[in-house]
Amino acid sequence: MKRLIVIPSRLNSTRLREKPLCLIKGKPLIRWVVEGCLRTGGDVLLATDNERIAEAVRDLPVKVVxxxxxxxxxxxxxxxxxxxxxxxxxxxxQGDEPFVYKEDVERLFLALEDFPVATLAIQDPEAYQSPACVKVVLDKDHTALYFSRSPIPYMREPSELYPLKHVGIYAFRREILMEFVKWEPSTLEKLESLEQLRLLERGVKIKVLLSSNYYHGVDTEEDIKLVEEKLISYLSHTAPSSRD
Known part of the structure; x- marks a missing residue:
């Protein structure tokens, strides 16, 4: 099976101007993402709408479309x-997710041998009440029952599993990806502004893999500050996985 990591990145964003080119420790955000994906050892493609984004990674072994x-x-x-x-x-x-872990990428690809779609989730109690953070609940086989910006499930008592914050990184079998983009946005998808609900409403199973790694997407100036604080430990974790 041919595997490929694709990083979508567009210049304009609603909350952070020219987000892919924002500097994090002196390096454009999109370069952090591309370099991290390259460290997994797999093939990487950048899908972008802007020459300036492509120029930020021009010297790296990544195909640009x-x-x-x-x-x-x-x-x-x-x-x-x-x-x-x-x-x-x-x-x-995602082109705004600077943290990339080889072991999680491998697990996502492996999950596609049994499921049409796979994604990640982490335990994060601080995200529970925030509409900016997507939560997920699972069935007994850890496939997604529902994703929501609301605090789900309702926590009447402490849980060893919940709450779970969804990490918006998706693995697809090619055929389901190509079908997905042909479908009209679904009712719940439009209500929650969460495109993965289009899959659930069509009855497509999404395998959710739990990770103990740190993930944090960049959407605001505050996110940049937080990410910069976490980079030292992250680089220490990923250094042994560097490409030869």
């Missing part, structure tokens, strides 16, 4: 980039 700026989501950007590229298993690695 230019996509239209008006595509509605990162998932649509990934699918567009794959039109003429061979890949059976694809990871949509």
């Amino acid at each position: 230019f996509t239209p700026s008006d595509l509605p989501s990162g998932t649509d950007r990934v699918a567009y980039a794959l039109r003429d590229i061979e890949a059976d298993f694809v990871i949509n690695y």
Whole structure:
């Protein structure tokens, strides 16, 4: 099976101006993401709508595909980039997620042998009440029952498992990805503004892998400060996985 990591990245963002090019410890955010994905040892493709984003990683061994700026989501950007590229298993690695762990990438690809879609979640009690953080609840086999911006499940008593914060990194079998972008946005997807609900409403199983690693996407100036504080321990963790 041909595996590929695709990083969707567009220049304009609603909360942080030109987010992919924002400097984190002197390096553009998109470069942190690309370098992290390259350290997993797999093939990496950048799907972007802007030459400046491509220029930020020009010296790295990553394929670049230019996509239209008006595509509605990162998932649509990934699918567009794959039109003429061979890949059976694809990871949509968000262009604002600077933390990349080889072991989690491997687990996501492995999950696709049994499930059409896979994603990650972490235990994070601080995210429970925040609508900016997506929560997920699972069935007994750890496939997703529901994702929500609301605090789910209702915690009448402490739990060893919940609450779980969803990490927006997705692994797809190619065929389900290409079908997904053809479907109209679903009712719950529009209510919650969460595209993964389109899959659940269609009856597609999403395997949720629990990770003990640190993840934090960048959407605000405050996120940049937080991410910079975590980078030292992160780089120490990932250094042994560097490409030869």
